[in-house]
Amino acid sequence: MIDLSIDLAALRHNYRQIRQCCGPGVKMLAVVKADAYGHGLVPVSRALVAEAVDYLGVAYLGEGLALRQAGITTPILMLMGILPQDAASVVAHDLEVVVFRADVVEALVAQARQQGKRILVHLKVDTGMGRLGLPPEEVMDFLNWLRGFPELSVMGLISHFAVADQADKFYTLQQLARFTALLQEARHAGWSVPLSHISNSAACLELDAAHLGMVRPGIMLYGSPPAPDRPPPVTLKPVMAMQTQILQLKRLPPGCSISYGCTFTTSAECLVAVLPVGYCNGYSRHLSNCGEVLIRGQRAPIRGRVCMNLTMVEVTHIAAAQEGDLVTLLGADQGDRITADDLAAWTGTISYEFYCLLGNSNPRRFLGE
């Protein structure tokens, strides 16, 4: 009843656009964490590997292992770091790790010795995100301590921007200045840090100086602009689409309320389509009385609360509507389109969250494999 499609040809198009934008000298780490933002970790990663992506970035050990089990040999970076108990698997499967904790480094080194392997790490610095990483003033001491472990190579420093998507780049440039100052210090101390990276999608597009050795785009790969209020300088194609069909059409008299809580009451006779989709499909309850869908190329507003499995939309103005008609919840129909940014704007969130919600709650159909 619900068709969630993932267009891998569009994904590959987006990848090429970013490559072109960043230039040939910059490596690309595709962020495929959270099941590739709900788009399917393994199919998405395979499509990117076919484009010769340099690195894949994941959050959890299970994601890294799933990629290795799928036969993917591309370098994989564990973006959130790991816990000491994950060190054995990480080393066994040649995963690279973001580090910021001494006990994790010790666990990795112990495993590298035991398994006769090397371990490649990226040292995480918090330059202003207030999230993971060492404070800048602790980085040089940590690096010096790492010199004691010949089994370990430091690939580079990594940091993350907090507001690179804003037009005003003041804060972002401050973060970049902290990061580049640290890189300089590290190089003076004899570290080559060849693969240092800080750029998310927004910085890929708008801050060439931040591209450094590698960039880490996420949302752009999936076809959404990092700053919905500013059209990106590249052409992005949406990758995810979601459709359903009208389950029932019904005419309601004036004064009739719709759905739980009776939050919508008809003021005149009204034609309503009942759709077999609800919040169990990631179609957020926050869309109640504010979201829209496309039917026969026209917008149909949601009336009343989104239920677990059902949603009602008004189609009084779509005279030809019939039971079984295709309903577009995300994607294009005739000349109009509902984007993840539309869904996000209606509910006060971001496209990222909708992709995760929809993609992780429904079976996916892959196109262009």
Ligand SMILES: Cc1ncc(COP(=O)(O)O)c(C=O)c1O
């Ligand atoms: C560490 C890190 N790098 C890169 C990204 C990609 O960011 P974006 O999807 O905005 O390109 C993310 C996304 O959350 C991230 O957490």
